[in-house]
Amino acid sequence: MITSGSEPPPSADSLSIAWSDIVRFVRQLNHDLRNHLNAVELQAAYLGELATDPELSSELKRLRGMISQLGIMLQKLSADLAQVKPNFMPYRAADFVEDLRARVAKDFPQQGSAVNWEIQVGEANLHRSTTVATSAARTLHQCVST
DSSP states (O other), rough: EESSSSSSSOOOTOOEEHHHHHHHHHHHHHHHHHHHHHHHHHHHHHHHHOOHHHHHHHHHHHHHHHHHHHHHHOOOHHHHHHHHHOOOEEEEHHHHHHHHHHHHHOHHHHHHHHHSSOOOOOOOOEEHHHHHHHHHHHHHHHHHHH
């Protein structure tokens, strides 16, 4: 379960992660990924300086631009995630699996049939935030569309 941090502590047998910890984790992961992207971008810049072929130089510039855009998207993801204020509500895990199965079947009719949906969730409940889900869906859609 993800908590906003202002809720009473959950029972001892449930897993609980404070929203602020998730934000910190994503921020750190984001930082680590951007460090590697910056190294790749610098390497591409160095290769661009060495390249004598104009076509190769042009492709290296294009590569640097794509890497830079990835870095910008990652930075925006962290900033946007930090702004989200979760409002959690219970959601039966079985309902979630069924809703997800229906959505995958609708959006990916041919690939969806390959998924094994025989998941045993029992009476488990998820605690989800429509704000977080909407924000995550929007961000993922923007990443996939660009």
